[in-house]
Amino acid sequence: MIARFLYYLFVLPLSYLPLSVLYLFTDLLFILLISVFPYRKKVVAENLKRSFPHKSNSELNVIQRKFYRHFCDLLAEGIKNLSISERELKRRFVIKNPELMEELFSQKKSVILVSGHFNNWEWLITSQNFQFKHQAMGIGMPMTSKFWDKKINEKRERFGMKVIHSKNFKEEIEKISDNHVAILTLADQSPGDSKKSYWMNFLNQKTAVLFGTEQMAHQYNFAVVFFATRKVKRGHYEMSLQLITDNPKEMSWGQITEKHVKLLEKEIEQSPQYWIWSHKRWKREVPSNIEDLKKEQHAKFNQRFKSA
Numbered sequence: 001m002i003a004r005f006l007y008y009l010f011v012l013p014l015s016y017l018p019l020s021v022l023y024l025f026t027d028l029l030f031i032l033l034i035s036v037f038p039y040r041k042k043v044v045a046e047n048l049k050r051s052f053p054h055k056s057n058s059e060l061n062v063i064q065r066k067f068y069r070h071f072c073d074l075l076a077e078g079i080k081n082l083s084i085s086e087r088e089l090k091r092r093f094v095i096k097n098p099e100l101m102e103e104l105f106s107q108k109k110s111v112i113l114v115s116g117h118f119n120n121w122e123w124l125i126t127s128q129n130f131q132f133k134h135q136a137m138g139i140g141m142p143m144t145s146k147f148w149d150k151k152i153n154e155k156r157e158r159f160g161m162k163v164i165h166s167k168n169f170k171e172e173i174e175k176i177s178d179n180h181v182a183i184l185t186l187a188d189q190s191p192g193d194s195k196k197s198y199w200m201n202f203l204n205q206k207t208a209v210l211f212g213t214e215q216m217a218h219q220y221n222f223a224v225v226f227f228a229t230r231k232v233k234r235g236h237y238e239m240s241l242q243l244i245t246d247n248p249k250e251m252s253w254g255q256i257t258e259k260h261v262k263l264l265e266k267e268i269e270q271s272p273q274y275w276i277w278s279h280k281r282w283k284r285e286v287p288s289n290i291e292d293l294k295k296e297q298h299a300k301f302n303q304r305f306k307s308a
Contacts, residue, residue, distance in 0.1 A: 003145055003147045003148055004147060007147070007148070007151055011079060011082070012082055012083070014079050015079050015080055015081070015082035015083040015084075016083050019076060019077070019080050019235050022076035022077075022079055022080055023073065023076050023234070023235075025076065026072035026073060026075050026076040027072070029072050029075065030068055030069055030072040033068050033071075033072065034065060034068050039068070039071075039278060040278040043277070043278055043279075043280055044064055044067065044068075044277045044278050045060070045064060047277045047279075047281060047282070048060045048063055048064060048272070048277060050203075050204065050205055050282070051203035051204055051205070051268075051272075052203075052204070052272070053204055063272050063273055064277070066273035067272075067273045067274075067275075067277050067278075069273070070231075070273050070274055071276070071278070073234060073235075074120060074122075077120055077122065077123065077235065078122050081122045081123060081126055081155065081156075082152075082155045083155075084123075084126070086127070086130060086159060089123060089126065089127040090127070090130075092123065092235055092236050092237065093120070093123045093124065093127055093131075093236075093237050093239065094236075094237070094238050094239070095131050095132075095238075095239050095240075095241070096238050096239065096240045096241075097240055097241050098131065098132065098241075100225065100241045100242075100243060101132045101133070101134065101182065101225070101241065102132075102133065104134075104223050104225075104246065105132070105133045105134055105180055107246070108180055109180065109222070109223045109246060110134070110176070110180050110181045110182070110183070110220065110222045110223070111134060111181070111182045111183070111222060111223045111224070111225050112182075112183050112185060112213055112216060112217055112222050112223070112224045112225070113128075113182050113183065113184045113185065113225050113227055114185045114186075114187050114213050114224060114225070114226055114227070114244075114260045115186065115187070115188075115226060115227045115228065115229070115260070115263075115264060116186055116187060116188030116264045116275070117186055117188055117189075117275065117276040117279070118188075118228075118229060118264065118267055118268065118274055118275050118276075119229040119230065119231050119237055119274045120229060120231075120237050121186060121229070122156075123237065124184070124227075124229065124239065125138050125156050125161060125163075125184060126155070126156050126158070126159060126161065127159065128161055128182065128184060129159050129160030129161045130159050130160065132182055133180075134180050134181055134182035135160070135162070135179050135180065135181045135182070136160060136161040136162065136181070136182055136184065137161070137162045137163075137164055137172070137173075137181050137182070137183045137184065138156070138161055138162070138163050138164065138183070138184040138185075139164050139165075139166050139169045139183060139184070139185055139212075140163065140164075140165065140166060140186075141165070141166050141189075142165050142167075166212075173216075173220060183216070183222070185212070185213050185216075187209070187210045187212070187213050187260065187261070188209075188261075188264060188281070189210065189279070189281075190208065190279070190280065190281050190282070190283055190284055191208050191209070191210050191211075191284065194208050194284040194285060194286075194287055195287060195293060196211070197209055197210065197211060197284065198210075198211045198214070198254060198257045198297070199286070199287075199290055199293070199294065200254075200257070200258060200261060202261055202265055203265060203268065203269075205282060206286045206290075207281075207282065208284040208286075209257055209261055211257060213256065213257065213260065214248075214254070214256040214257045217245070217248040217251075217256055218248050218249065218251075218304075218305045219305075221247075221248060221249065222248070223243070223245065223246040223247075223248075224243075224244040224245050224248065224256055224260065225241050225242065225243055225244065226241070226242045226244055226259070226260045226263045226264075227239050227240070227241050227242075228240050228242070228263070228267050230267075230271070231271075231274060242263065244256060244259045244260060244263075249305075253297070253298045253301040253302065254298075
């Protein structure tokens with residue numbers, strides 16, 4: 001009941017305000033977050049210190065302050081996303097090299113679009129279906145609140161995106177048939193099981209990485225394209241595309257994962273304030289038998305995808 005009240009009487013009406021007005025509210029929120037109500041300040045500070053051990057405290061404090069500023073902008077842009085028009089999205093979220101996706105579509109190749117929670121991903125989710133010729137699909141975890149999950153995904157899907165919950169994405173992919181799809185994955189979240197994760201160095205520390213993108217690419221022979229979203233100015237973004245592979249069968253165990261994670265790492269190192277540092281990214285304990293685990297994972301991968 002409270003969620004319904006907040007959505008219909010507060011959040012949704014706010015979304016119809018100009019973005020410039022919404023930024024006024026989040027400017028106030030920014031001041032509160034860095035002074036009165038510091039949001040996950042300890043998590044942010046620890047993540048930054050571990051990721052950039054060679055930076056001074058003053059440098060880390062600058063990044064932290066810029067992160068909170070960007071985080072507040074994302075809140076305004078997320079609210080606006082509930083009612084933003086196709087015309088405004090095209091103006092504010094520009095694809096720099098769409099010809100890469102057009103070429104893959106002409107080759108009748110389905111695609112996995114992979115990156116992380118860097119800059120504004122919500123505007124991509126909402127606009128993806130009219131940005132590219134491929135049918136847009138997005139994989140994500142359902143929200144705790146069924147009401148918010150339903151309402152947010154209804155808005156995400158209003159231009160044709162199909163949101164798939166991670167629990168049943170295999171069933172949905174197998175319904176694709178001859179349709180060519182572009183599946184959006186944000187692969188920088190902390191995995192649920194450290195033993196099923198791919199372990200690698202990321203931001204100067206051993207990190208468990210979701211392996212689903214790589215498995216999906218091999219299982220369905222989908223091309224893999226990394227996307228980098230960069231902030232041009234407040235409320236305006238540009239996205240560039242980079243092909244990782246259009247033939248995953250040629251890639252060995254871990255190559256796809258290493259590639260897209262390192263590309264994301266490069267973006268974060270160049271503009272660290274635009275990644276979500278408030279997420280508890282490194283909560284998985286590093287397995288004591290990590291080398292044996294890697295050998296076991298490698299063998300299972302080869303048996304499943306390389307034995308034919």
